[in-house]
Amino acid sequence: MDALVLVLNANFEPINVCNTRRALGLMLTGKADLVANGRGHIYTVARSFPRPSVIRLENMIHRPRAHVKLARREIFRRDNFTCQYCGRRGNDMTVDHVLPRHLGGLHLWTNVVTACGPCNHRKGGRRLEDSHMSLLHPPKEPPSTATYIFGRHLSDNTEWMPFIHGW
Numbered sequence: 001m002d003a004l005v006l007v008l009n010a011n012f013e014p015i016n017v018c019n020t021r022r023a024l025g026l027m028l029t030g031k032a033d034l035v036a037n038g039r040g041h042i043y044t045v046a047r048s049f050p051r052p053s054v055i056r057l058e059n060m061i062h063r064p065r066a067h068v069k070l071a072r073r074e075i076f077r078r079d080n081f082t083c084q085y086c087g088r089r090g091n092d093m094t095v096d097h098v099l100p101r102h103l104g105g106l107h108l109w110t111n112v113v114t115a116c117g118p119c120n121h122r123k124g125g126r127r128l129e130d131s132h133m134s135l136l137h138p139p140k141e142p143p144s145t146a147t148y149i150f151g152r153h154l155s156d157n158t159e160w161m162p163f164i165h166g167w
């Protein structure tokens with residue numbers, strides 16, 4: 001029941017991900033339709049339900065375009081788990097503020113990078129120019145496309161691909 005379900009707006013735009021329990025609730029109350037199944041059935045005493053993979057809301061939800069959340073795992077994902085100072089890749093990375101927070105650096109996409117422990121330590125609380133280190137890429141906000149936003153779920157849910165592609 002914790003398996004993730006892709007939620008499409010009434011116009012088929014992918015807008016969210018929820019768990020199976022929530023998706024069934026939306027379907028049973030007539031708020032959403034099943035779009036893709038492919039995961040067998042859920043059996044209860046009285047009946048069985050198709051196990052949803054993609055659902056579509058009956059009524060259009062109007063909301064601003066989603067942006068990628070500024071979270072540690074999203075910073076690492078943007079930077080491909082690669083230290084932006086030395087180029088080492090790993091899953092033991094840290095987040096570095098290019099302009100340190102104690103010098104007024106803001107917690108924004110354009111001021112955070114993935115850094116390995118040694119590089120983060122070496123840079124310390126200094127400005128980039130004072131550290132004599134350089135960045136592989138200037139940090140940017142990731143694209144707010146559905147392919148990027150939902151991309152981290154795609155390896156586990158390849159059947160979502162056609163519903164996400166192009167949005």
Ligand SMILES: [Zn+2]
Binds near residue numbers: 083084088115116119
């Ligand atoms: Zn490094």
